[in-house]
Amino acid sequence: MTDRxxxxxxxxxxxLLLAAGCATRESTTPPGVLNVGQISDSVAFLPLFIxxxxxxxxxxxxxxxxxxxxxxxAKVAAALKSGSIDLGAGVITDAFNLAKxxxxxxxxxxxxxxxxxxxxxxxxFPEPESLEQKVTALLGRxxxxxxxxxxxxxxxxxxxxxxxxxxxxDATLVNLGSATTSAIGALKTKRVDALAFFQPIxxxxxxxxxxxxxxxxARGDVPSLRGALHGVVxxxxxxxxxxxxxxxxxxxxIARALADIHGDQAKVRSLLGQYLKxxxxxxxxxxxxxxxxxxxxxxxxxxxxxDTARSFHLTSGLVKKAPEYQGVLYGQTAT
Numbered sequence: 223m224t225d226r227x228x229x230x231x232x233x234x235x236x237x238l239l240l241a242a243g244c245a246t247r248e249s250t251t252p253p254g255v256l257n258v259g260q261i262s263d264s265v266a267f268l269p270l271f272i273x274x275x276x277x278x279x280x281x282x283x284x285x286x287x288x289x290x291x292x293x294x295x296a297k298v299a300a301a302l303k304s305g306s307i308d309l310g311a312g313v314i315t316d317a318f319n320l321a322k323x324x325x326x327x328x329x330x331x332x333x334x335x336x337x338x339x340x341x342x343x344x345x346x347f348p349e350p351e352s353l354e355q356k357v358t359a360l361l362g363r364x365x366x367x368x369x370x371x372x373x374x375x376x377x378x379x380x381x382x383x384x385x386x387x388x389x390x391x392d393a394t395l396v397n398l399g400s401a402t403t404s405a406i407g408a409l410k411t412k413r414v415d416a417l418a419f420f421q422p423i424x425x426x427x428x429x430x431x432x433x434x435x436x437x438x439x440a441r442g443d444v445p446s447l448r449g450a451l452h453g454v455v456x457x458x459x460x461x462x463x464x465x466x467x468x469x470x471x472x473x474x475x476i477a478r479a480l481a482d483i484h485g486d487q488a489k490v491r492s493l494l495g496q497y498l499k500x501x502x503x504x505x506x507x508x509x510x511x512x513x514x515x516x517x518x519x520x521x522x523x524x525x526x527x528x529d530t531a532r533s534f535h536l537t538s539g540l541v542k543k544a545p546e547y548q549g550v551l552y553g554q555t556a557t
Contacts, residue, residue: 249464250305256468257288258455259301260311262368262400263497264420265513266334266453267311269479269521271497276482278475284468293400294369295319302458308465309457309472313373314531317456318541321550326459328552330469331476334453335527336516337439337534339377340424342417344409345434353444356437357381365389366398366405366414373452374418380538381437381444402426409433422498422509429502440516450534451527462552469552476521483517523551 251257260267273279279286288307292298295316301307302320309330310316321327341360350356360381367374375395382389389395396414398404405423408414410432417423417433421440427433439447455476462469483490487510494506494513518524528547535541 249308249461251287251308253464254283254468255285255287256309256465256472257307258286258309258311258472259288259290259292259298259307261293261295261298261313261316261372262291262420264338264400264453265422265494265498265509266313266338266420268494268497268513269333269476269483269517270311272479272482272493273475275493275496276479278478279472282471282475284471284475291400294372296371302456302461305461308461308468309455311453311455314451314454314528315371315373315376315535315540317454317550318532318535318544319371320456320458321545322541322543324458325545327456327545327550328459328462329454329456329523329528329550330462330552331455331473331521332451332453332518332523332527333455333476333521334516335449335451335518335524337373337377337444337447337450337452338421338516339374339418339439340421340435341377341381341437342409342419342424342427342433343415343436344412344432347416347434347436349436353437354385357385357387360416361387361392363415364394364396364413366396366408366417366419368400368419369397374420376535376538376540377439378418379540380534383538406430406432421512422501422505425505425508425512426501428508429505440512446537447534448530449527450531451523452531454523455521457552459552473521480517480519480521483513484519523547 295312298310298312299320302310317329350359378389398408405417405419406427409417424435437443525547532544535544
């Protein structure tokens, strides 16, 4: 009960925490326990589900405490700052934003090494050939995103900037939250003209006959984003100082989950179906080869993937400063 009260208090104080950059607290969880918060149930966090479902965390000596879905990277950062969670699963943009107010920010785990946000449009939407023409077709449109400061907004900003336009004035960004049903419903009812959303929204929309993939960095549509570290687990040095052994066990468990994704196809298909309950079988089948391409074989943060992501964020103006690889990396402990 104490952990839950602390966690709820962190959520209510999100704007204040991030604006003031208050000092990071030490972990509020007992030894051996990790509270792990994540943005949503997007495919980037499938390894966490597999490790939990298969009992890998327990086998590696880690007890999971709170497992909140927080909705935005800002709320993940606030929960880390308060110490109510020990690890946050989000996108690297969230880690960079936290690093602006806490130079003790550390990225511990690589989950996805492709930018796994897609632009999804209705089947009737025009299909230009070039990337520039596709972005131009989005001008003046209502585009659904998960929320401000998210990786979904970041992609729209970047694409508009690439043709010399500003998404804030040349389109209407509609905040839909992270729920799959809300996003697909907004597209189906024409509340939005397009979605910028995490996988598997594109595959689910296609299976339902209400949308198709328009722009996908993961399939190579945006060359500057190929191989970019995107889905990550991050924390702060103060929190990790008390959780070194737990983090080592966490990394080992995630390594086993990644191996499952790259292993037996029937097994990963079954686990993916359990994770994305209610998802059409066609969408699950479409996701399997995509997952094997974008999920790394190891949770270790590779320099090339990190540097690609860092360069993208700096050149696009998404962040003004981003730590060098050695400055943000936490010890590689997986075997």
